Amino acid sequence: MPELPEVETIRRQLQRVLPGRRLGSVLRVDPAVLDGVAREDLAGRLPGRSIEDLDRRGKYIVGRLSGELYLTIHLGMTGSLRVLTGAGPVGHERLAVRLDLERGAAGDSVERLAFIDARKFGRVRLTAGAPWSGLVRLGPDAWRGDWTADWLEERLRSRKAGIKSVLLEQKVMAGIGNIYADEILFAAGIDPRRSAGSLRSMEVKKLAESIRRRLDDGVRLRGCSISDYVDARGRSGSFQDELRAYGRHGQACVDCGSTLRRVVIAGRGTAYCPKCQR
DNA sequence: CCCAAGTCCTGGTTGC
């Protein structure tokens, strides 16, 4: 499940190889992943554009193309974005665009940029002049944003909803999903069911530190591969070996040995330690 | 049949 660290891993890899390259013909488009753009429009406007750079906002990747055109991509829950060489299997590819070199006679390039997503939760938006307008609803980036613990405390104060539910709200902070929410709350020693507004100043401070640190761990280990996540080169990350809470219900807490419990919060499976997390 | 989960939507509630 691509959350901020997985998306950042993919962005970094693509940023190393894509800028300066030119998009060729659109080889495949599944209209199910498009939003606000027709299949023909995409196929008509991408060829010939060069990729200038790749940015990230929360879980979204924004590709800036020549001519003030932007591709805003969300990987959903099983999506990946890869540079593939040769014919290769098509399988779950929802969108594939041929890649050409910017200069020279490379019209017969055999590489392609592919958006692969078995469950069709991912979305691709094409806009002119600015990235997709939906991004303005996002809060500051959870990892790189310039928010502070004081700001977070103020933001949580008025909220009665559970702290985990609020961490999952992209309009509060962008980038945290179910896996990192469980890891962050475990690291902070906070019960995921606690009302967000009930956290004391010291607890919010610990929470803020845990958000930065745990996301940083994820980025450093190139993401978390539970079921199908792979980076832009098709490699797995290794954060899954560092999980202390997510998916560990029924197993022993790495800190105190208690059995981790499972509850459902915001419709999501949630694992926590009843002794360490208060 | 249940579970996985990110985002959007809905209907009901809260509080300023």
Add this chain to the structure above:
DNA sequence: TGCAACCAGGACTTGG
């Protein structure tokens, strides 16, 4: 009282 913000839960999707 009016209305915006808030909140919980469901829909969507496919594979294990």
